[in-house]
Amino acid sequence: MAEEVDIIDQVVGQEYKYGFTTNIEMETAPKGLTEDTIRFISSKKTEPEWMLEYRLKAFRYWQSLSSPSWQNFSYPAVDYQDIIYYAAPKEKITLDSLDQVDPELLKTFEKLGISLSEQKRLTGVAVDAVFDSVSIATTFKDQLKEKGIIFCSMSEAVHEHPDLVKKYLSSVVPYTDNFFAALNAAVFSDGSFVYIPKGVRCPMELSTYFRINAENTGQFERTLIIADEGSYVSYLEGCTAPMRDENQLHAAVVELVALENAEIKYSTVQNWYPGDKNGKGGIYNFVTKRGICLGDYAKISWTQVETGSAITWKYPSCILKGDNSVGEFFSVAVTNNMQQADTGTKMIHIGKNTKSRIVSKGISAGKSHNTYRGLVKVNKKADKARNHTQCDSMLIGDRSGAHTFPYIEINNKSAMVEHEASTSKIGEDQIFYCNQRGIGTEEAIGLIVNGFCREVLNQLPMEFAVEAQKLLAVSLEGSVG
Amino acid sequence: MLEIKELKAEIEGKKILNGINLVVKPGEVHAVMGPNGAGKSTLSAVLAGRADYAVTGGEVSFNGKDLLDMTPEDRAREGVFLAFQYPVEIPGVSTTNFLKTAINEKRKYLGLEPMEATAFLKFMREKMELMEMDKALTSRSLNEGFSGGEKKRNEVFQMAMLEPKLTIMDETDSGLDIDALRLVSAGVNKLKDGERSFVVITHYQRLLDYIVPDFVHVLYKGRIVKSGDASLAKELEAKGYDWIKAEVEQDANA
Ligand SMILES: Nc1ncnc2c1ncn2[C@@H]1O[C@H](COP(=O)(O)OP(=O)(O)O)[C@@H](O)[C@H]1O
Ligand SMILES: [Mg+2]
Numbered sequence: 092m093a094e095e096v097d098i099i100d101q102v103v104g105q106e107y108k109y110g111f112t113t114n115i116e117m118e119t120a121p122k123g124l125t126e127d128t129i130r131f132i133s134s135k136k137t138e139p140e141w142m143l144e145y146r147l148k149a150f151r152y153w154q155s156l157s158s159p160s161w162q163n164f165s166y167p168a169v170d171y172q173d174i175i176y177y178a179a180p181k182e183k184i185t186l187d188s189l190d191q192v193d194p195e196l197l198k199t200f201e202k203l204g205i206s207l208s209e210q211k212r213l214t215g216v217a218v219d220a221v222f223d224s225v226s227i228a229t230t231f232k233d234q235l236k237e238k239g240i241i242f243c244s245m246s247e248a249v250h251e252h253p254d255l256v257k258k259y260l261s262s263v264v265p266y267t268d269n270f271f272a273a274l275n276a277a278v279f280s281d282g283s284f285v286y287i288p289k290g291v292r293c294p295m296e297l298s299t300y301f302r303i304n305a306e307n308t309g310q311f312e313r314t315l316i317i318a319d320e321g322s323y324v325s326y327l328e329g330c331t332a333p334m335r336d337e338n339q340l341h342a343a344v345v346e347l348v349a350l351e352n353a354e355i356k357y358s359t360v361q362n363w364y365p366g367d368k369n370g371k372g373g374i375y376n377f378v379t380k381r382g383i384c385l386g387d388y389a390k391i392s393w394t395q396v397e398t399g400s401a402i403t404w405k406y407p408s409c410i411l412k413g414d415n416s417v418g419e420f421f422s423v424a425v426t427n428n429m430q431q432a433d434t435g436t437k438m439i440h441i442g443k444n445t446k447s448r449i450v451s452k453g454i455s456a457g458k459s460h461n462t463y464r465g466l467v468k469v470n471k472k473a474d475k476a477r478n479h480t481q482c483d484s485m486l487i488g489d490r491s492g493a494h495t496f497p498y499i500e501i502n503n504k505s506a507m508v509e510h511e512a513s514t515s516k517i518g519e520d521q522i523f524y525c526n527q528r529g530i531g532t533e534e535a536i537g538l539i540v541n542g543f544c545r546e547v548l549n550q551l552p553m554e555f556a557v558e559a560q561k562l563l564a565v566s567l568e569g570s571v572g
Numbered sequence: 573m574l575e576i577k578e579l580k581a582e583i584e585g586k587k588i589l590n591g592i593n594l595v596v597k598p599g600e601v602h603a604v605m606g607p608n609g610a611g612k613s614t615l616s617a618v619l620a621g622r623a624d625y626a627v628t629g630g631e632v633s634f635n636g637k638d639l640l641d642m643t644p645e646d647r648a649r650e651g652v653f654l655a656f657q658y659p660v661e662i663p664g665v666s667t668t669n670f671l672k673t674a675i676n677e678k679r680k681y682l683g684l685e686p687m688e689a690t691a692f693l694k695f696m697r698e699k700m701e702l703m704e705m706d707k708a709l710t711s712r713s714l715n716e717g718f719s720g721g722e723k724k725r726n727e728v729f730q731m732a733m734l735e736p737k738l739t740i741m742d743e744t745d746s747g748l749d750i751d752a753l754r755l756v757s758a759g760v761n762k763l764k765d766g767e768r769s770f771v772v773i774t775h776y777q778r779l780l781d782y783i784v785p786d787f788v789h790v791l792y793k794g795r796i797v798k799s800g801d802a803s804l805a806k807e808l809e810a811k812g813y814d815w816i817k818a819e820v821e822q823d824a825n826a
Binding site for chain 2: 518519520521523524525526527528529530531532534538539541542543544545546
């Protein structure tokens with residue numbers, strides 16, 4: 092409570108502050124996408140044959156698809172042959188030793204507030220730092236290992252834990268799922284892999300920081316988290332990118348698997364470059380995130396704070412397969428200027444007594460458009476399924492739009508599904524009231540918006556809640572007056 | 573402290589203030605009374621800087637500075653406090669958090685360091701005791717779901733926290749039962765220190781039994797048509813506003 096105010100002070104008057112570029116020698120794949128590109132990526136990672144086969148299958152399938160068009164926003168067609176699918180710092184990286192990491196890279200992460208060096212690490216948070224297509228370093232690995240926890244880059248997991256990868260990769264989001272999932276399966280670069288053994292409560296937050304740096308490059312990371320029976324993990328991802336005039340594509344896939352009695356809490360603070368005031372540049376954030384509660388009493392909770400990207404298009408979802416399993420989705424999506432967001436969730440109730448909860452807060456300012464799209468589906472055998480959805484929109488100014496598309500499919504009479512929705516406008520009265528207490532208009536909006544999102548922000552781990560509040564205030568700068 | 577000269581204001585082309593003159597010196601309590609629609613709330617809103625109203629004439633100086641030239645937030649930071657007739661609700665923002673923001677914004681304006689969290693909490697505890705504020709209220713969302721009385725008490729509590737030089741209270745008594753009225757008035761009286769000034773806008777004399785004014789002004793049709801001491805309020809209570817209206821009409825016809 093004490094912090095949040097200071098932070099709002101600090102940030103007013105700032106622009107996108109992560110827009111710098113790092114000058115470092117890179118090794119890249121040639122532009123464009125063919126089977127050769129995929130072989131190139133796979134060989135760079137010295138992948139086993141089965142991985143390459145998987146990629147090629149996905150690629151061939153992707154070639155048969157065309158990009159979807161049901162979304163509530165428009166964007167120029169992406170030329171998939173004009174993207175670089177692999178970019179990595181040239182210097183050889185030894186994953187276990189920071190000494191061998193290019194100091195330029197360490198500096199980059201320092202600048203982003205992520206210290207990888209032993210002395211200055213965030214206490215209680217283990218970080219995997221991903222720079223363009225590769226993971227640079229993962230902190231606190233040894234401490235985690237003692238508990239049997241695996242936290243490493245996906246590339247490493249393919250080598251070190253092939254059985255787990257083979258068993259679960261693509262098990263929640265098959266490459267046949269959608270256009271971007273197929274693309275990701277074909278070309279995915281790096282991402283994090285987490286395994287929490289039976290009965291283990293992960294003693295610290297695990298977090299991945301994604302940084303796009305290279306020009307004309309797409310980022311296609313792949314994350315897989317497996318929580319074995321009775322385990323618990325809280326995972327957080329953050330992301331930023333330089334300011335560039337061209338749009339860049341980010342098409343990630345995240346899969347979560349929670350076995351019996353396990354709980355996964357997955358939080359995202361998304362702050363990709365949103366483009367400039369006039370909608371030039373910015374990241375296309377087209378991501379497939381899905382978790383499955385495989386066992387009884389499993390729980391998956393998604394929390395997202397989406398402030399960046401030119402376009403955000405994602406629906407972190409839960410498949411509630413185990414009886415008595417629980418799915419949650421807490422979301423804040425802020426759009427300003429020309430940004431667009433079409434986001435929400437899917438809760439698929441399969442097991443008995445499954446529960447889901449959706450809290451979505453959309454804030455639209457400038458000429459932006461913000462869409463909530465959510466599906467609650469109750470299957471035939473899902474006796475006594477429960478869902479509660481709350482969907483609130485806030486408009487700032489009168490040129491922005493808020494849209495809500497709730498889909499409900501119920502095939503079992505014992506289901507109880509509730510939906511509440513509201514739309515409000517930041518009132519002149521509220522702003523004047525704050526002004527009259529000495530609070531300027533920008534700060535007032537930060538305060539009011541943070542209040543509006545309180546329920547969702549409260550879900551974030553402490554360290555990141557503060558960061559998220561800053562972001563909310565910054566991303567709405569210049570939204571009035 | 574406050575000097576209002578020939579202040580004229582309108583909204584949507586409708587003239588509401590038609591030349592207000594008022595001088596408030598440090599430590600004074602002025603009551604502004606008048607029938608509904610006289611322009612009392614307008615006067616308070618114009619002084620606080622609400623943008624909906626267009627000032628079409630006159631001057632207002634506050635401690636030697638041109639008040640009308642300042643943004644609403646700067647007026648507040650200079651020490652003008654308005655206790656609203658209808659305080660707004662801000663969901664998800666606690667009174668505590670709200671006040672910490674406000675105080676530190678003011679300190680920044682005055683070139684002071686922000687207040688440390690612990691110092692702030694201590695300061696707030698003291699003020700809560702002084703104002704007999706319920707702890708539960710300050711941790712709840714600002715004014716959300718507060719009763720009318722709670723909202724008004726919260727206004728007075730904010731006043732205590734922000735330590736303004738000039739307080740304008742817009743019908744703080746409306747909608748209060750007698751107990752709440754006592755509490756609110758006691759709070760205000762505790763803040764009197766011989767330096768702070770108060771402009772108490774009210775429709776009824778009742779409040780003035782508790783907050784005794786040095787001067788009473790009657791506002792009618794956007795003008796102060798009569799001024800006197802506390803006994804004027806009593807007279808209005810006894811005779812209503814009609815005789816004043818009659819006097820004004822007479823003068824106008826003369
Ligand atoms: N926003 C507005 N638009 C039009 N007329 C207004 C507005 N606000 C106030 N008025 C008018 O201005 C006059 C004075 O109002 P107000 O200052 O609220 O009076 P009081 O507080 O003395 O009852 C009234 O006739 C009222 O109808
Ligand atoms: Mg009034």
